[in-house]
Amino acid sequence: MLHPDIKEVLYSEEEISAVVKDLGAQLTKEYEGKNPLVIGVLKGAVMFMTDLSRAMNCDLELDFMDVSSYGAGMESSGDVKILKDLDTTVDGRDLLIVEDIIDTGRTLSYLIEIFKYRKAKSIKVVTLMDKKERRVVDLEADYIGINVPNEFVVGYGLDFNEKYRNLPYIGILKTEVYE
Ligand SMILES: O=P(O)(O)OC[C@H]1O[C@H](OP(=O)(O)OP(=O)(O)O)[C@H](O)[C@@H]1O
Ligand code: HPA
Numbered sequence: 755m756l757h758p759d760i761k762e763v764l765y766s767e768e769e770i771s772a773v774v775k776d777l778g779a780q781l782t783k784e785y786e787g788k789n790p791l792v793i794g795v796l797k798g799a800v801m802f803m804t805d806l807s808r809a810m811n812c813d814l815e816l817d818f819m820d821v822s823s824y825g826a827g828m829e830s831s832g833d834v835k836i837l838k839d840l841d842t843t844v845d846g847r848d849l850l851i852v853e854d855i856i857d858t859g860r861t862l863s864y865l866i867e868i869f870k871y872r873k874a875k876s877i878k879v880v881t882l883m884d885k886k887e888r889r890v891v892d893l894e895a896d897y898i899g900i901n902v903p904n905e906f907v908v909g910y911g912l913d914f915n916e917k918y919r920n921l922p923y924i925g926i927l928k929t930e931v932y933e
């Protein structure tokens with residue numbers, strides 16, 4: 755049943771699943787014979803990361819990083835902070851950063867800078883969604899699932915005020931919910 759706050763479903767559970775399987779197959783090839791450290795950016799990427807890693811048929815390790823630039827609202831503050839760091843040393847490792855969405859690009863550019871400084875061997879980025887229209891930092895993911903329009907989307911990990919992360923689909927909120 756559709757959540758009453760959702761105006762429109764952009765991507766159904768089935769559509770997301772097909773996109774994730776396709777990305778998993780591409781990444782299986784990318785990391786054949788390697789042991790990448792797959793880094794999920796909390797909390798939005800959690801659903802995508804758990805499904806994507808199961809679609810990757812290669813050896814890998816999982817870790818998480820929590821950074822914040824948004825606070826509670828819909829606008830990025832531009833000031834990125836580390837809330838939880840990795841448990842793993844990245845020196846000499848092949849890193850795959852997993853994002854649910856790239857918007858301004860600030861979160862990712864910050865993470866990439868940190869991992870370069872920490873001497874990662876390689877850094878690739880996979881994002882389920884890319885909202886290119888909103889970019890303020892010049893940055894392109896290596897693997898993109900879906901190009902999304904400039905709308906605030908929720909579900910499958912993405913929130914508004916911490917709500918809607920558990921919706922199995924990706925949808926657009928009704929304007930009266932946030933106005
Ligand atoms: O490209 P940007 O403008 O930096 O935006 C993208 C980031 O913002 C969201 O996370 P948020 O900081 O809201 O935390 P959350 O994942 O816990 O919701 C999203 O999950 C990305 O990580
Ligand atoms: O469209 C979005 N929805 C939820 N969180 C987000 N963080 C950046 N863009 C979005």
Ligand SMILES: [Mg+2]
Pocket residue numbers: 798824912913
């Ligand atoms: Mg968020």
